[in-house]
Amino acid sequence: MSSKCFLCLLTVAAMLCALSTPAQAAATITIVNGNAAGVGFNDPTPVTPVGGNAGITLGGQRLIAFQEAASIWGASLNSSVPITILATMEALSCTATSAVLGSAGATEVWYAPTFPFPDTWYHFALANKLAGVDLDPTTPQIRAYFNSSLGNTGCLTGTTFYLGLDNNHGLQIDLVTVLLHEFGHGLGFSNVTSGTSGAFFFGLPAAWDHFLLDLTSNKLWIDMTKAERVASAINARKLVWTGANVTNNVPVVLALGVPKLTVTAPLSIAGGYEVGTAAFGPLLDSPGLTGELMPVVDTSPGGTAGAACSALSAATALAVNGKIALIDRGVCTFTIKVKNAQNAGALGVIIADNVAGSPPAGLGGVDPTVVIPTVRVSLADGNTLKTALQFRSRTHSGVWVNLGLNMAVRSGADALGRALLYTPNPFQSGSSVSHWDTIAFPNLLMEPNINGDLTHSVTTPQDLTLQLLMDVGWN
Numbered sequence: 001m002s003s004k005c006f007l008c009l010l011t012v013a014a015m016l017c018a019l020s021t022p023a024q025a026a027a028t029i030t031i032v033n034g035n036a037a038g039v040g041f042n043d044p045t046p047v048t049p050v051g052g053n054a055g056i057t058l059g060g061q062r063l064i065a066f067q068e069a070a071s072i073w074g075a076s077l078n079s080s081v082p083i084t085i086l087a088t089m090e091a092l093s094c095t096a097t098s099a100v101l102g103s104a105g106a107t108e109v110w111y112a113p114t115f116p117f118p119d120t121w122y123h124f125a126l127a128n129k130l131a132g133v134d135l136d137p138t139t140p141q142i143r144a145y146f147n148s149s150l151g152n153t154g155c156l157t158g159t160t161f162y163l164g165l166d167n168n169h170g171l172q173i174d175l176v177t178v179l180l181h182e183f184g185h186g187l188g189f190s191n192v193t194s195g196t197s198g199a200f201f202f203g204l205p206a207a208w209d210h211f212l213l214d215l216t217s218n219k220l221w222i223d224m225t226k227a228e229r230v231a232s233a234i235n236a237r238k239l240v241w242t243g244a245n246v247t248n249n250v251p252v253v254l255a256l257g258v259p260k261l262t263v264t265a266p267l268s269i270a271g272g273y274e275v276g277t278a279a280f281g282p283l284l285d286s287p288g289l290t291g292e293l294m295p296v297v298d299t300s301p302g303g304t305a306g307a308a309c310s311a312l313s314a315a316t317a318l319a320v321n322g323k324i325a326l327i328d329r330g331v332c333t334f335t336i337k338v339k340n341a342q343n344a345g346a347l348g349v350i351i352a353d354n355v356a357g358s359p360p361a362g363l364g365g366v367d368p369t370v371v372i373p374t375v376r377v378s379l380a381d382g383n384t385l386k387t388a389l390q391f392r393s394r395t396h397s398g399v400w401v402n403l404g405l406n407m408a409v410r411s412g413a414d415a416l417g418r419a420l421l422y423t424p425n426p427f428q429s430g431s432s433v434s435h436w437d438t439i440a441f442p443n444l445l446m447e448p449n450i451n452g453d454l455t456h457s458v459t460t461p462q463d464l465t466l467q468l469l470m471d472v473g474w475n
Helices: 012-020 058-076 124-131 175-187 207-211 226-232 244-253 314-320 334-343 379-389 465-474
Strands: 002-005 029-033 083-090 102-106 108-112 120-123 142-147 212-214 239-241 256-265 271-273 289-295 324-328 348-352 374-377 400-410
Touching (some): 058 083, 058 175, 083 175, 120 124, 124 465, 142 175, 212 226, 244 465, 256 374, 289 314, 289 379, 324 334, 324 379, 348 379, 348 400, 374 379
Parallel strands (some): 002 108, 029 083, 083 142
Antiparallel strands (some): 212 239, 256 271, 256 400, 289 400
């Protein structure tokens, strides 16, 4: 990504004049096919039209899906300067159980010395919109790469991109949704300030930095030292977005009720603990599920005690029956663990992480037969619970917990209704700070993971992506 200034092409007077005249949201976004003959968008493999996608070759359907995502964004934005996305579908990094779906980003960033923010970086397409001209006509504004091998043996085997336009993807991955997410990054939903060194890009802040507020230091990123920005980037669920467009629409999009684990006894560990929620089983509610906590201690296949990867022994089943079960992460899938606890009579499950980090991530998986609630806690909090459970009897522990919702706060926002950014510890390059926090509910398009319940909307009442882009200059 290169950097340039558009001083000679942008004046405050011209910008203010342009912004004072209302205009219907519209931008022309063009997909440029960067694939060679016979591959990617030019793959001649015959396919049947699906979900409103009338393409009759694999490459043709892929290109139509890209054009659909471009059309959705184009109808949402307002720019007199056309936007070009150079796109290819090619083999990207993957294994049998995981894969890079794709990526997209701005090819250049430009800074305006005066307006809207002085000496601040803007993504290429946004800089063009602000300047009212194409600042570099020889270069596409966004570069996109997507995985052409997805679903093949050895590349998330069996899980493919759904190429329909109707979001009826079932257990497959909806390509249009992934494209909307990645194009969002290219349009400006990301930061160019380093989260690992805290350094501004070429010594100047990005538009993003003007809206990041750390709740511990009560400072914006533009006002922090490098060291303070590094600490803020891993300050789990303590970094919020202050832009007015997003904040005003948080009550429209995000639901009341933050998932929580509350320990009520013993007093030595009583209090609230952060959790990650499960994609399977019932949602947490209020006042939630209260019960006594008991650990799973059986040794599972592979030699891991407490993993619950096989039917629980009679003694362990007796211990967790009518209780909330504490289970260790590892060896097998989350749904297998929870189903074994459910079959033993457990009322709910807490999964203790096996690697350090915070906040606890969500729990993936699909099993419609799971009917008990499940959450994940961090390794540190799991160890706190295990220490308290050391003094249990065979059927009682004296450790009482509640799995429920804090109804005073919206899920994905702080107590003042400002949206939370994703700041896990340790730092995750490419994800940290440039996404919404995973605790948001309903799920948002620009969370670090693509959730199966997302719509094809980038704006309210389903989503906050457009509102953030408006805050950084797309209004």
